[in-house]
Amino acid sequence: MLEISELRKRFGGGPGASEGKVALDGISFAVRPGEMFGFVGANGAGKTTTMRIVMGVLQADSGSVSWEDRPLAYDDRRRFGYMPEERGLYQKMRVGEQIEYFGRLHGLGQQAAKKATDDLLERLGLTERRGDAVQTLSLGNQQRVQLAVALVHDPEVLVLDEPFSGLDPIAVDALATALQERCRSGVPVIFSSHQLELVERLCDSVGIVAAGRMVATGTVADLRAAESNTLRVVVRDPAPGWADGLPGAVTATDGKHVLLADGERDDQEILRRAMKAGHVEHFGVERPTLTEIFKEAVT
Numbered sequence: 001m002l003e004i005s006e007l008r009k010r011f012g013g014g015p016g017a018s019e020g021k022v023a024l025d026g027i028s029f030a031v032r033p034g035e036m037f038g039f040v041g042a043n044g045a046g047k048t049t050t051m052r053i054v055m056g057v058l059q060a061d062s063g064s065v066s067w068e069d070r071p072l073a074y075d076d077r078r079r080f081g082y083m084p085e086e087r088g089l090y091q092k093m094r095v096g097e098q099i100e101y102f103g104r105l106h107g108l109g110q111q112a113a114k115k116a117t118d119d120l121l122e123r124l125g126l127t128e129r130r131g132d133a134v135q136t137l138s139l140g141n142q143q144r145v146q147l148a149v150a151l152v153h154d155p156e157v158l159v160l161d162e163p164f165s166g167l168d169p170i171a172v173d174a175l176a177t178a179l180q181e182r183c184r185s186g187v188p189v190i191f192s193s194h195q196l197e198l199v200e201r202l203c204d205s206v207g208i209v210a211a212g213r214m215v216a217t218g219t220v221a222d223l224r225a226a227e228s229n230t231l232r233v234v235v236r237d238p239a240p241g242w243a244d245g246l247p248g249a250v251t252a253t254d255g256k257h258v259l260l261a262d263g264e265r266d267d268q269e270i271l272r273r274a275m276k277a278g279h280v281e282h283f284g285v286e287r288p289t290l291t292e293i294f295k296e297a298v299t
């Protein structure tokens with residue numbers, strides 16, 4: 001398990017200077033093998049800083065990162081796969097050579113690096129671009145190469161900073177499938193994203209960060225269940241005053257009445273009244289989306 005505990009980081013400041021900027025104010029979370037963890041938060045919330053600390057690119061002021069119950073060391077990080085926010089491809093190098101090169105850097109032999117490269121090019125739909133310089137590729141294809149570079153050495157853990165940004169739906173699916181395969185083979189995957197529908201679709205659990213603190217974490221289902229839920233009832237051509245005394249607000253359009261009832265209520269009583277009043281077209285509890293949970297958590 002990858003465990004991030006009480007990370008704190010301040011930029012700038014120091015003796016004689018201003019207070020500086022608190023980027024992380026005690027971030028903690030854990031990602032289990034085979035778990036896909038979505039890291040979400042507003043711009044500047046602290047996601048990139050956290051991931052850089054996990055990867056050893058930055059040092060925390062305090063707190064710790066551990067992997068399999070011991071402090072994370074340089075050698076562990078070599079076995080991790082990382083997609084940095086600033087990306088890191090050599091623009092003039094050819095696609096295939098680049099992936100192989102990063103495979104070698106991570107300790108693969110020549111044959112193994114070539115084989116892993118061939119497999120990834122195939123899986124990510126890049127085989128025909130093998131001999132092209134990276135700079136001639138579209139943004140989406142460059143991102144696929146970036147993912148291949150993160151995956152080439154069969155990493156134990158994946159840390160990806162906004163891997164889906166700027167991608168079309170086909171490229172999103174190709175990347176998502178590649179990540180899900182790694183995840184299913186037992187790799188913990190952390191990725192940050194502002195695409196909350198995607199996070200909701202792909203992730204087993206999410207962490208919502210605001211101003212350097214984790215404000216909510218858990219499975220999407222748990223977070224949704226913890227929020228208040230609304231009962232939505234749609235009745236066609238009901239008898240007048242059918243909802244008098246029931247909790248919630250009724251709106252009426254085109255012969256339809258929609259009752260939205262929150263909080264304390266007797267759902268069975270509401271259903272009985274609705275059925276007596278007219279034709280019930282819809283009766284169901286509406287759970288908030290991750291976007292709604294996010295807005296609630298960060299405001």
Ligand SMILES: Nc1ncnc2c1ncn2[C@@H]1O[C@H](COP(=O)(O)OP(=O)(O)OP(=O)(O)O)[C@@H](O)[C@H]1O
Binds near residue numbers: 043045049
């Ligand atoms: N090298 C740096 N020097 C000074 N301040 C920094 C530095 N890196 C990050 N910060 C500040 O730390 C805070 C957290 O930034 P970070 O990049 O981690 O946020 P983020 O959640 O990844 O944002 P985004 O979604 O925009 O990528 C921000 O206020 C940012 O301006």
